[in-house]
Amino acid sequence: MTLQRWVGVFLLFSLLAFSWGVxxxxxxxxxxxxxxxxxTPPDFDWSVGVTALGTDHLGRSLLARLAAxxxxxxxxxxxxxxxxxxxGVVLGVLAGWCGGWIDRGLxxxxxxxxxxxxxxxxxxxxxxxxxxxxxxxxxxxxxxWLEFFRVVRAQTRRLRQAPAVQxxxxxxxxxxxLFRRHLWPELAPVVxxxxxxxxxxxxxxxxxxGFVSVGLRPPVAELGLMMTExxxxxxxxxxxxxQPVAVMALLGLxxxxxAGKDPR
Amino acid sequence: xxxxxxxxxxxxVRSRGVNPQTGQPDQLVEPxxxxxxPGHAVTLLGxxxxxxxxxxxxxxxxxxxxxxxxGEVLVNSVQQLTRTAAQRxxxxxxxxxxxxxxxxxxxxxxxxxxxxxxxxxxLVGGQPRPQAWQGARAALRHLEVEAAETxxxxxxxxxxxxxxxxxxxxxxxxxxxxxxxxxxxxDISRRDSITALLRRHVExxxxxxxxxxxxxxxxxxxxxxxxxxxxxxxxxGAAEEVLIRPRxxxxxxxxxxxxxxxxxxxxxxxxxxxxxxxxxxxxxRGGRRLFSGVSLHLAAGEVVGLxxxxxxxxxxxxxxxxxxxxxxxxxVERPAAAPHRWQKLYQDPPxxxxxxxxxxxxxxxxxxxxxxxxxxIARLLLRLGLTEGLLDRLPSQVSGGxxxxxxxxxxxxxxxxxxxxxxxxxxxxxxxxxxxxxxLTAAAREQGCAVLLVSHDRALLDRVCDRVMTLPAAA
Numbered sequence: 001m002t003l004q005r006w007v008g009v010f011l012l013f014s015l016l017a018f019s020w021g022v023x024x025x026x027x028x029x030x031x032x033x034x035x036x037x038x039x040t041p042p043d044f045d046w047s048v049g050v051t052a053l054g055t056d057h058l059g060r061s062l063l064a065r066l067a068a069x070x071x072x073x074x075x076x077x078x079x080x081x082x083x084x085x086x087x088g089v090v091l092g093v094l095a096g097w098c099g100g101w102i103d104r105g106l107x108x109x110x111x112x113x114x115x116x117x118x119x120x121x122x123x124x125x126x127x128x129x130x131x132x133x134x135x136x137x138x139x140x141x142x143x144x145w146l147e148f149f150r151v152v153r154a155q156t157r158r159l160r161q162a163p164a165v166q167x168x169x170x171x172x173x174x175x176x177x178l179f180r181r182h183l184w185p186e187l188a189p190v191v192x193x194x195x196x197x198x199x200x201x202x203x204x205x206x207x208x209x210g211f212v213s214v215g216l217r218p219p220v221a222e223l224g225l226m227m228t229e230x231x232x233x234x235x236x237x238x239x240x241x242x243q244p245v246a247v248m249a250l251l252g253l254x255x256x257x258x259a260g261k262d263p264r
Numbered sequence: 265x266x267x268x269x270x271x272x273x274x275x276x277v278r279s280r281g282v283n284p285q286t287g288q289p290d291q292l293v294e295p296x297x298x299x300x301x302p303g304h305a306v307t308l309l310g311x312x313x314x315x316x317x318x319x320x321x322x323x324x325x326x327x328x329x330x331x332x333x334x335g336e337v338l339v340n341s342v343q344q345l346t347r348t349a350a351q352r353x354x355x356x357x358x359x360x361x362x363x364x365x366x367x368x369x370x371x372x373x374x375x376x377x378x379x380x381x382x383x384x385x386x387l388v389g390g391q392p393r394p395q396a397w398q399g400a401r402a403a404l405r406h407l408e409v410e411a412a413e414t415x416x417x418x419x420x421x422x423x424x425x426x427x428x429x430x431x432x433x434x435x436x437x438x439x440x441x442x443x444x445x446x447x448x449x450x451d452i453s454r455r456d457s458i459t460a461l462l463r464r465h466v467e468x469x470x471x472x473x474x475x476x477x478x479x480x481x482x483x484x485x486x487x488x489x490x491x492x493x494x495x496x497x498x499x500x501g502a503a504e505e506v507l508i509r510p511r512x513x514x515x516x517x518x519x520x521x522x523x524x525x526x527x528x529x530x531x532x533x534x535x536x537x538x539x540x541x542x543x544x545x546x547x548x549r550g551g552r553r554l555f556s557g558v559s560l561h562l563a564a565g566e567v568v569g570l571x572x573x574x575x576x577x578x579x580x581x582x583x584x585x586x587x588x589x590x591x592x593x594x595x596v597e598r599p600a601a602a603p604h605r606w607q608k609l610y611q612d613p614p615x616x617x618x619x620x621x622x623x624x625x626x627x628x629x630x631x632x633x634x635x636x637x638x639x640x641i642a643r644l645l646l647r648l649g650l651t652e653g654l655l656d657r658l659p660s661q662v663s664g665g666x667x668x669x670x671x672x673x674x675x676x677x678x679x680x681x682x683x684x685x686x687x688x689x690x691x692x693x694x695x696x697x698x699x700x701x702x703x704l705t706a707a708a709r710e711q712g713c714a715v716l717l718v719s720h721d722r723a724l725l726d727r728v729c730d731r732v733m734t735l736p737a738a739a
Contacts, residue, residue, distance in 0.1 A: 163615040167671075170586065171630050171678065172604035181629065185620035 008196075008257030011250060015070055022067035025049070030068040030221045034059035039237045054240055056226075057233055062240060066247055068221035073251060076137060076206055077199035083141045085195055088148025093183060095149070096156025103153075110149050118143045122205060123214060131217035140205055144198045151194060155187055196259035203251050223248050267359060267439035268340045270300040270323070270471065275335040277318050277327065277495075293319050294496040295335060298488070300440060300471040305462070305487030307474045307503070309518070311693040315495035316475045320442055323473070324360050325352035357388035361438035363430060363446055370429055371417040377428045378404065378413030384432050403431040407461070426454070430461055441465050442473045447481055452720065453573065459484040477693055479522045483507050491515045521694040523724035529705060536564030538599070539681045539714045540585055545594035547580055554580055555735050556593060560716075564681065567705050567715045569725030572735035578718045581735065582608070582684040585716060599681075604634060607675040609685040609704075613667035617659040623670055624655035627677070636677050644673045648703055665696035672704055676711060683708060685717045701728055 022028075026049035034055070042054040042062075053062040095103040113121070122139035129135040159165060165182050173181070203223075209215030210224025218225060226244040234241045277293035293315045300306055308316040322333035325344065337344040339359065344352060356362070364370045372380060378400055386396035404410050407427040412420055420428065434441065443462060447455040459481055466472050466487070474485055482489050482503060489506045491499040491514065499512040510516045519525060539562055546556030554577030562568060562585075570578050583589045584596055586606050598606070610616040617626055631638050645652060648669045654662050655670075662670070668688055675683060685704060689697035701717075705728050708715045719725050725732045 163610045163612070164618050166588070167608065167610065167616045168618070170588075170604065170607055171674070172602075172633055173629070177629060177633070181618045181621050181626070185618065 002260065004257050005260055008254050008259075011254030012258060015247070015251060015254060016074065019067045019070035019074065022049075022063060026052075026063065028061045028064035030060060030064040031219045032060060039233060039240065041237070041239060053243060054237070056230060056240055057237075062243055065221040065226060066243055069223045069226060069244065070247060070251065072216075072220070072222055073203045073206055074199075076133075076140070077202040077255075080137055080140045080144060080202045081195045081198045083137075084144030084198060085148050085191060088145040089152050089187070089191060091145075092149045092152025093156050093179070093187075096153040097160055099157075106149070107153070110146055113142065114146055119205065119208065122209065126209070126214060130214075133216065136206065136209070136215060140202050143205075144201065147194055147198065148191065151190055152187060155190060156183060159183055159186055193259050196255050200252050200255035200259070203248070203255065207248055223251075266340075267302060267471065269338070270360075270440055271336075271338040271341075272296060272298050272323055273336040273338070275319070275322055275333060275337060277315070277322050277331055277333050280330050280332050289332075292331065292495050293322065296490070296497050298490060298500075300473055302439060302469050302471055303466060305466045305472040305474065305485045307476060307482040307485055307487065307489045308492055309476060309479060309482045309489055310492035311477055311518075311695065313494075314492040316492050317444055318495075319492070320444060320473060320475055324356070324362065324442060325349065326362075357384065357438060359438055360440040360442060361433050363433045363441060363443040371425060371432070373417050376414055376416060377420065377425075381428065381431045400431070403434070404428070407431055426458055427461065430458075434465070439469075440471045440473070442475075444475045445477070446474065447476065447478055452722065455481070456484070479507060479519055479694075480524070491518065517695060521698040523698075523721055523727055526698065526724070526727040528726075529728045536712055538563050541597040542585060542591075543595050543597075545581070545584060545591045545596060547577060547584060547589070547592050549577070549580060558594075558735065560585070560733060562682065562714045562716065564714055565709055565712045566731075567708060567717060567729050569729035569732035570716055570718045570735065571720065571722050571725055571732060573737045574720070576735045576737050578735060579686050582686055582716060582718060585682065586684055601681055604678050605681045607678060607680040607683050609668070609671055609675065609683065609688045611687040611690055613664050613671055613691070614659050616671050617667070619659055622656055622658060623662070627655065627670075627674055630674055630677055634678060640677055641673070644676055647707065648673055649699075663696075665692050665700055668692065668700055669703065672700075672707065676707055676713075679711060680713050682714045682716070685715060687718050687720065690720065697724075705729075 028049060034050075035058070037051060037055050037059045039057055040051050040055045043051050046052055049063055050061045053066065056062060056065070091106050095106040116124075121143055122136070125139035125142065126132075126135050159182055162182070165178065168178055168182065206215060206222065207224030207227070210222045211228045213225075213228060216222045216225060218229070223244045227241065227248075230237070230241040230244070274295040274297055275293070276291065276295045279290040279292065282288060283290050296319055298306055308319060310316050318327070318331070321327045322331075323337055325337075327333055333345055335345070339355065371377070378397075381403060382393075382396045382400040385391050385399050386393055389396065389399075391399060401410070401413065404413055407430065409424050409427045409431075412424050412428050417425055417428070441462070446458050446462065455478070462472055462474060462485060466485070472485070472487070474481065476482060486503045489501065489503045490497050491506065491510075491512065493514050498514045499506055499510065506515060507519065510519055540560065541562075542558065542560040544557045544559055546558070547554050558581065560568070570581065572578055580589065584591050586608055587596070587598065587603070617623065627641060628638075630636065631641070642652070650666060650669055650673070654666060659667055688704065689700050692700060701724065705715065705717075717725065717729060722732070
């Protein structure tokens with residue numbers, strides 16, 4: 001592992017510790033409003049925690065909201081990537097290995113989906129069920145599996161031609177053993193890199209949709225939504241707007257560093 | 265500048281840094297003295313890793329940055345090692361030309377062959393363009409490849425590409441030519457054509473330094489021969505002397521490893537039941553008829569050679585026998601038996617193993633899959649002269665010769681009826697080749713396995729096979 005990846009791992013673990021640690025230490029409700037303390041600056045009073053990082057325009061604790069927003073983004077990224085990677089890898093191996101009409105059919109499907117701009121596809125799905133978490137997740141997974149499919153298919157096609165695979169087939173290896181010995185060791189690093197990129201893309205897409213008010217709906221604590229809500233108060237409370245922006249940047253940076261080199 | 269001589273006096277090569285284990289720099293080439301004169305050929309003969317290429321690089325001043333040359337290199341009696349890299353580079357192309365290994369890879373695939381030959385004359389030779397074109401055409405005509413002028417390298421046959429590369433390297437009529445393994449991986453006829461080109465350079469008054477592992481090339485070129493091993497010259501002298509009456513034991517072993525000098529293996533062992541009957545088989549690939557009407561009867565325990573010019577379909581015929589391909593005409597009959605008893609050995613040993621799995625895991629997969637006796641591995645290791653420790657390495661961590669023997673071991677575990685060995689030793693050194701082929705044929709005869717052995721070296725097949733089948737050149 002390179003230093004770059006270690007930095008990515010460290011950043012990601014810090015964010016995870018923050019987002020899951022905060023509710024354990026301070027039992028705060030991210031949706032609880034207190035109109036007596038609107039837009040208070042951070043007082044770094046960790047004993048109670050409500051105003052440790054300040055409050056927003058409705059008097060909600062920014063500490064609690066940031067932690068909830070990171071949990072939401074990372075949770076969505078994780079399940080989104082897993083549900084995209086599994087069919088992406090399975091179909092990619094199938095298409096690359098079998099060739100013929102299976103390959104042609106699956107490639108046609110992938111190309112058709114690929115022809116739509118990514119965010120537009122997610123918007124289409126969201127239009128069916130506005131503001132729903134499930135719709136957002138389905139839309140993102142639908143977008144992400146393509147990357148896995150295309151890269152895995154190309155690698156599998158190349159590996160299938162190798163004399164080593166022919167030798168193993170002559171030795172009587174079945175499909176499972178061929179996959180374990182020949183395909184997975186070559187595919188694994190690529191798939192892991194794609195997964196990290198995919199997670200970063202998911203975080204960005206969720207925030208972008210929230211920011212333009214077509215993603216998740218208030219009062220959910222979500223990074224893009226927080227930015228858009230706090231934007232009108234940037235003059236009075238710049239520190240409040242800056243917090244979701246900084247966390248967003250750190251999330252993106254950690255996942256991109258973790259991904260390493262772009263395999264495409 | 266006329267060329268009088270290129271001399272090395274006690275030339276040696278060491279690493280620039282210090283080896284942490286010994287506390288001293290690694291000595292890679294022991295002191296060597298040699299002299300190149302017009303009309304004279306010098307040949308460095310030795311196996312892979314014997315320091316031949318390093319010595320040549322030290323002579324022309326192209327050593328990698330981590331290495332240092334010491335001693336003396338004199339061009340026309342002018343000391344070279346004290347000159348700057350730029351001064352030495354000025355000699356390249358004008359005084360010293362280098363013909364790289366596998367020269368067709370040195371051609372630009374997107375540029376017409378004639379222009380590439382012209383370009384070196386124009387840019388390196390310093391001739392005006394019209395003259396450079398004339399010179400290029402004359403050079404191509406001289407080598408009998410005028411037709412190549414307007415073609416791209418991909419449209420040339422291997423032999424033509426080789427001569428074009430030769431014409432491009434030989435620009436500005438540099439008097440000293442350094443050829444690094446010019447015949448590696450070539451069949452006999454192409455090898456002979458390139459040695460003829462090199463000889464012509466000598467006969468026309470040039471000096472030639474050839475690096476090769478093939479004693480036949482050294483014999484054809486004549487002149488002076490230096491036999492190298494592990495960075496040291498073992499024996500040095502006139503070609504007739506060294507190659508006919510070798511004094512050093514290593515030279516003798518190297519010469520005996522040339523298939524020309526192998527003893528004929530006694531064939532005629534037990535010939536058993538037929539394992540393969542191919543009748544009038546034909547195959548078309550890529551719109552080209554490779555062969556047709558080929559028949560082969562193969563019985564258990566027989567070793568049959570398969571020879572033929574490059575691209576005649578030797579590998580394709582083997583794949584037909586294995587059932588990996590089906591023939592376009594004719595029939596291939598094989599007795600009913602488990603499919604894993606038809607096996608293949610590959611030309612490039614590392615390509616036959618999954619690269620990220622240890623050799624032991626690869627072998628144990630086979631043992632588990634077919635319920636072989638694991639003790640058989642130990643017995644075969646001993647039989648093939650391998651050590652147990654090798655199995656814990658990755659395929660990239662063992663030598664080509666060892667890996668090919670492990671591939672043979674893996675195949676023998678399955679008690680094959682038929683083994684198709686597709687040029688199993690063409691990437692190996694001569695000594696390793698002799699050992700590997702000997703083990704292959706002996707082990708196959710012991711197990712009663714039929715072998716179809718492909719090689720471009722007819723002499724090798726004549727020595728070890730019961731009979732040899734030749735495929736004609738493809739249409």
